[in-house]
Amino acid sequence: MVEETRSQVSDPSPKNVRQVDPKTLEIIWTDGHESVYSVRHLRENCPCASCIDEWTGEKRIDPSSISENIQPLNLKSVGLYAIQFFWNDGHDTGFYSHKLMRKLCQCGECSSGKQEV
């Protein structure tokens, strides 16, 4: 009974967060899924209000304006539901919810089932 009463459990959380190489982040989730991300892809999809229009959801950041050498300096958890990236271009206002992180996953399985992102 107890296990079934916890609806939150169904939403996976990061179990292990690791830097693979200077351009790649890996997250292993509590449901066993292994996500990989190019850090550039994450920066391009920053969900903060200056990168995405709050009202229309339109992307306001031009991907070509992001430096070739974009990398995080640091990343950390926000509460129990999101991750914050501190980028080397000075940008740090995006809270990437776990849900968004799953949507952005670029592992073979996820990218084959998705349209170009």
Next chain:
Amino acid sequence: MEDQELQVKVMAVLKTVIDPDLHKDIVGLGFVKEMNVTGGKVKFQVELTTPACPVKEQLRTECETKVRAIDGVDSVDVEMTAMVRTAQHSQPILTKVKNIIAVASGKGGVGKSTVSVNLAIALQMSGARVGLMDGDIYGPSIPQMLGIPISPPKAGSDNKFFPHEKYGIKVVSAAFLSKEGQPLMLRGPMLGGIIQQFLQNVDWGELDYLVIDLPPGTGDVQLTLTQRAPLSGAVVVTTPQEVSLIDAEKGVRMFESVKVPLLGIVENMSYFVCDNCDKKHHIFKSGGGNTLAEKFKVPFLGEIPLVGEVVEGGDSGVPVVLGDPDSPVSRAYQALGGQVAAQLSITHSSEDKSESSFELAWKG
């Protein structure tokens, strides 16, 4: 019989004692401590996860009866103790606070502050160390309810300040930051700043439970707390009417989206018991809280009756749980305290080991 042999038998028998909340035996849970068997005299401790455990006496009786039934046992001495477990996630703030409980509602006027105050006292009466944070910056009412005169908090070292204390509970409220009756007029971003201060700059000392009375709604204060404080769980307060339930549902969804475990739903002002008859009058419909709990598959933590004593307690500064501990409403609050403590123990034991708090420095 050899003492050692007897001890093995005692342990075997205690393995059949199941904690009704955690659904595991008390030996497997590591609750049995300081086992001592000498010449047929058996002595041990059962360490529970909270002094507010609602089944404490039931467990004690079961241990005693089962051990006494063993051949060769002359006497049994069971001591019930408690070690409150810490939530797994530890952000650097509030490190000496073991559990942080947010009391919330989607809608105002459902009695959040009353529930928070009486819940805090019920937990304190069970023997736990309890703090109470008044998260309602614009309309702080906790000091009034506890009868604490408005005075600025005492400053400590390192920019810290000390909470006020009353009835053994440590209290922080925005009411202490301005003159009595003066409104705090602030724009949104300042709210987050004050909450941040309450979290970072208050010297709470060691606490088993910090109860946070949230303002109504799903705004700045709620978001700052979920992002900055390592909340162990949330309690959503509602009243039985449908309009209240619609908003309570939003509260539940807010905690879901920020992944704060929902400990359950409390229905306040559930029914009215009049002076002359013992009949429960459900003046605002009934069963709404329970329906909401079922819908979201979270525990229903109980019904709190609507009685004049609660209001009097709030106005006079002597909360009803203290003023009249044996009244039905006080018993409802004590049961609520036990339920909340039990649900926290369950979330701790079932928490999968997610890396909920981390920081990763990127190597270029």
